[in-house]
Amino acid sequence: MIAYTTALLFLIGIFASFRVSVRFDRLASFMVCLLVGATFWGFEQAALEGGEEILSFMWNSSPSGDIKIDIISNAYNYGLILPFFVITIVFIINNTIFRYEESRNNHNAVLLFNLVALIMMITSNNFVQLLSALFMVDILALFIVKDVEAYRRYILINIVADMLIFMVLTLINCRVDTLDIGEILLYKKEGGYLDFIAVSGLLSVFIKLGYWGFQVGLYGLRRVRLHRLQEVLFLSSPAAAIIILMKFHILWRSSFYYVPLLCVMSILTIIWGFVASVIYNDYKSKIIYWQLMFWALFVVLLNFYGFVWSENFTRLLLAMFVLQLALYGLYFYMRRRSQVIKMMLHPISNKGAAYTIGTIVTAMFVTISGTLTLLYNNTNRYYIWLFGILFTFTLSTTCRQLHFLFKKKMKYEVEAQSQSQSYKTLFFAILIVISYVLSLGLPYLKPTTWGFALAFVVLCFKNPLAFTYKLYKKQNLQNNDWGGHLYRLFALRPLVFAGRCLFVVFDRIVIEKGIISLSVSCGRCALRIFRKLHNSRIIGSILVIILLIALLYASFVQGERHV
Amino acid sequence: MFNLLFVFMMVPLIGCMFAIMAKRNDSNAYFVSLFTTFSAIIASLLLFSRINYIGDGMQLKYSFLWLESMNIILTFGMDIFSLLMLLGIYISFAIGLVGLPEADRKNKTLQVMILLLLWLFTGFFAADDLVSFYIFFAGMLIPLYMAIGLDGNIRKKSTLYLFFLYNFAGILLLLFAIMIAFRFYHGNMLLREFSLIKMPMKVGLFVWGGVCLSFISRIPIWPFHYWISSISSGIKNPLVYIVTNLMPLTGLYGFIRFWQSAIADSMRAYVPIMVAFCLLTMLFIVLTGIARKQFLYKLFSYMTVYYLMFLLAVVLLSSIFLTDTLLMNIGYALFIFLIVNSSLVVLDLRLERESAIHKIEYKGVLAYMPKLAAVFAYFVLIAIGLPISSMFWNNFIIISALFNFSFFIGLVVMVAILMISIALLYELYLMRDLQTYATNNIEFSDLTRSEQAFFISIILILFLSFFNPLWFVF
Secondary structure: HHHHHHHHHHHHHHHHOOOHHHHHHHHHHHHHHHHHHHHHHHHHHHHHOOOOOOEEEEEEEEEEEEEEEEEOOOOOHHHHHHHHHHHHHHHHHHHOOOOOOOOOHHHHHHHHHHHHHHHHHHOOOEHHHHHHHHHHHHHHHHHOOOOHHHHHHHHHHHHHHHHHHHHHHHHHHHHHHHHHHHOOOOOHOOOOHHHHHHHHHHHHHHHHHHHOOOOOOHHHHHHOOHHHHHHHHHHOHHHHHHHHHHHHHHHHHOOOOOOHHHHHHHHHHHHHHHHHHHOOHHHHHHHHHHHHHHHHHHHHHHHHHOOOOOOOHHHHHHHHHHHHHHHHHHHOOOOOOOOOOHHHOOOOOHHHHHHHHHHHHHHHHHHHHHHHHHHHHHHHHHHHHHHHHHHHHHHHHOOOHHHHHHHHOOOOOOOOOOEEEEEHHHHHHHHHHHHHHHOOOOOOOHHHHHHHHHHHHHHHOOOOHHHHHHHHOOOOHHOOOOOHHHHHHHHHHHHHHHHHHHHHHHHHHHHHHHHHHHHHHHHHHHHHHHHHOOOHHHHHHHHHHHHHHHHHHHHHHHHHHHH | OOOOHHHHHHHHHHHHHHHHHOOOOOOOHHHHHHHHHHHHHHHHHHHHHHHOOOOOOOEEEEEEEOOOOOEEEEEEEEEOOHHHHHHHHHHHHHHHHHHOOHHHHHHHHHHHHHHHHHHHHHHHHHEEEEHHHHHHHHHHHHHHHHHHHOOOOOOOHHHHHHHHHHHHHHHHHHHHHHHHHHHHHHHOOOOOHHHOOOOOOOHHHHHHHHHHHHHHHHOOOOHHHHHHHHHHHOOOOOOOOOOOOHHHHHHHHHHHHHEEEEOHHHHHHHHHHHHHHHHHHHHHHHHHHHOOOHHHHHHHHHHHHHHHHHHHHHHHHHHHOOOOHHHHHHHHHHHHHHHHHHHHHHHHHHHHHHHOOOOOOOOOOHOOHHHHHHHHHHHHHHHHHOOOOOHHHHHHHHHHHHHHHHHHHHHHHHHHHHHHHHHHHHHHHHHEEEEEEEOOOOOOOOOOOOHHHHHHHHHHHHHHHHOOOOOOOE
C-alpha cells in the first residue's frame, strides 16, 4: 500500500508541477490539497488494516548483485512515514491559505517530491536506493529554499555529509559484497575500519542535523522566508539524517566511539541551541537554534529507545511542528517582523488571534511535556527534565511578547494583513484539530505534564532571563557570523592556501621556471655548440676533438665491461 | 562482404572529404561537420542494436591484409564498451559544434581537423590489432596539434611545443614497444594477445614500460601534468577544448585494451609506483584547482580526478578481477562524464565570452542568464555525482571496488572527489551571486530556443540513463 501511496503522491506531484496562471493558482493548489488529503486517508486506512506487502523490482545490476527498488509496507514504516506525511499536508494547506509563493502549485510539487524521496528512504532496503533518495532530498531542498545566498553554505556542507555517507556505504558494500541494508551486520564479522565507519557516518548525521560545530549550513537559512525555513527544518536534511541514523545505528553502535560521540555532541548542541536561541534577537535564528536543540533531544531519546520508532516519537515531532506553526502565526500577525525587539514594541492588534496562538502554544507545551513524561516512564533518565527546563526557558523568551496582551495598553500595530478572516480561521482550525488529536492519551494526571506548561505561562510574565534582552541591542553580537568565520578560517582558507603554495612551488617554480627553462636553455646550448662546431675557428676544432675523445673513452669503457 | 562497421567507420572520413571541398570563409564546412556528427550518432545507435551484450570480446569484426610481406592483417571490431565510448565522443563533438561561436564556425580548417579527429577516434576505438591501434593512436596527435595551434588561442607557444613533444615521445615509446613485440611474435597480433606474449623479464619490462608510459603521456599525471593543464586552461574554443580533453580517454582506453585480461608480470612490481603517482596527482590537481579562480581550470581538475579514478579502477582491478560488469560500470560512468564535461565547457566558455563583451565580473554572471543558469546548474549537479544520472551509482560501484582493493586508495579518491565537488559547487554559487546583479542592468544573450531544446535533450539523455544506462538501445 505504501507503494501505491508513493505512486499517487508522485503523480500528484507531476500534476502540481505544471505551471498555471495566477488566477487559477489557488484553485489548483486547493485541488492538490484535496488529492493529497484523499491519498492520506487511503494511507491511514491501510495503516489501520495492517499487514505486510513488499513491492520489489529490479533496477540495474552491479558486481555486488542486483540493484532493486524496494517499497516495504509494514506497520513500522507506516508509523515512521505518518509524521512526515502530516507535516507535508499541513505545509501544502498553509501554502494554499497564505500567499506564500508566487507559484503555490509548483511549491506543492516540490514538497510532494520531497515526501516521496523520504518515503523511498524509509522503505529502502538497499544502499543505492537509500543514497539516491537521500541525495534527492538535498536537491529538493534547493528548490524549497530558492535563495542562492541562503543555501550556498547549506548545500556545500550538505554535500560533505552526503559524500561521507556515500563513502561509508561504499566501504560497507565492498566488504560484505551486497547492497542489502539488512545484511550490514555482516560487516562486523568482516571487521576493519568499524570506528572509521561509525565516526564518518555520525559526522554526516551531525552535519545534516546542524549539530554544534556544523550549524553553519542551517544557520545560513535565516535569510529565507519563515515557512521555507520551517519546511527545511522538518522535512529536509534533518529528517533524512534521522532516517539514516535509524537504518545504520545497528552497525555503528558496535564502535567504541559511537555512544560517547553521539551523547557529547547532542548535549553540546542542546546547550549551544539554548544559549543561541536565548541571546539572538533575530526571530528566525531563534527558531533555527530551537529546532536544532529539539533534534538533538530527539536523537538522544531515540537512542534510549534503541532507535525503535513509536507513537510517542510521532506525537513529539508533530507537537513540535504545531508549536512552530503557532510561532509562524505570531510572526505573521507581527507583520513578518524578524526582530524580537521590534515585535515587543508592536504587539498584535488582533487579540483573538493572539489568544488562540497563546492557547495552542500552551497546549503543545502540555503535549510535549506529557510525551516526555511517557518517555521518561520507560527509561528513568532524569536529564530528560533538564531538557524540559531549558526548552521552557527558551520558548518563554521567544514568546514573551505574548504577555503584553495582558499587561498594559500598548501602541498596537495597525491591522495590515490582506488575508481574509476565513482563511486565517482555517489555519487555526487545522492547528486546533491536530492539537486535539495529539492530546489524546496523554498522562494528564502526572504533575510533569502540566508543570512545564504552567512554568511557561509564568515565565512569559516574569522571566529571570529577561536580562538577555539587553544583548539584543549589541550589534557586534547579533551581526557577527561566528560560524561563518570559523568555517572560512579552518576549512576554506587552509585549502586555498595549500593549493596556491603547491601551484607556485611546483607548477611555476619547479616546472615552468625549472624544467621548461632548463630544457629551453639546454636546447639553446646544444644549438650554440653545434653552430660553433660548424665554424672554421680553432675553438670549433678543439670542441670536435674533445667530443671525439669522449666518444672513444666511452666506447673503450663499454668494451672493457663486455670483455 | 558489406560490413556495417566499415560503413560506420567511413562516415567521418566521408564528411571530412566534403568539408575539404566546402567553401572557405563560409559555414558550409560547419554544417557538414554537424551533419556528419549527427549521422555518426545515428549510425552508432544502429550498431548498438546489432551488438550482443553478453557476447565476449569484439563483435562485427572485419579484417583485411595490408602489408603482405610483413603479414600485417588489420582487424577491426566493436564491443559494447568501445561503442559506448564512441557514442559519448560523438555527442561531445555535437555539443562542441553547437556551442561553437559564430566566428569560429567559418573556420574551414578547424572543421576539417575536427572531422579527421572524429575519424581517428572511430578507428582507434574500433581497432583490434596492434598496428591499427598504433596508427590511430599516433595519428590523432597531428590534427589535434593543428587544431590547438590554429584555434586554441594559446598564449605560450613554448607550452604548446612541449605538449606536442611530450605526446610525441609517448608515441615513439609505443612504437619501440610494438617493434620489440614484433620480434617475439613475428607479425601483427590482436590486442588481447599482447599481454600473453612470452618475453624475457628485462625485455618485457622495456616493452611494457614503453606501452604504459605512452598511455600515461596522454593522461595528466604529476609532474607531467603541466603541459596538458596549461594548454587546457588556456583554450577558448569549446570544440578544441573538448577534443584536447578527450586525449586522456585514449590513454585510459589503451590500458583497458592491453590489460583487460591480465596485468603483465614484468609490470606488476611497478604498479604501486604508478598508483602512488595517480593519488599524488589527484590531490595536487584538486588543491591547485581549488586555489585557481578560473572555472576552466577547476573543470580540468575535475576531469583529471575522474580520469585518474577510472585509471586506478582499471589498473588495480585488472590484477584481481576486472569483471565485465565492473568494466561496464566504468563505461557507463565515462559516457556520462564525457557528455557532462563537454556541456560544462561549452556553457562556461559562453559565459566567459558574454562577461568579456559586457565587461562585467565573472562573479554573478549567471544571474543575467536564467535559462543558461538552470542548465549549467543541472550539469554541475550531475558532475558532482548527484543521482540525476547513472554516474551516481556507477561511481558508487567503482569506488566500492577501489575500497575493496585498498582502504587508503579508496579514501584518497573519495577525498579528491569531495574536494573537487565542493570547488565546482562553490564556483556555481559564485557565478549565481546576485549582489552585482542589482547594480548592473545589462541585456545578455541567453540560450536561444534551439540551444535550449538541444541542452534539454542532452539533460534528458543523462536523466534517463539514471534508470537504465542503455535506455536508447532497442
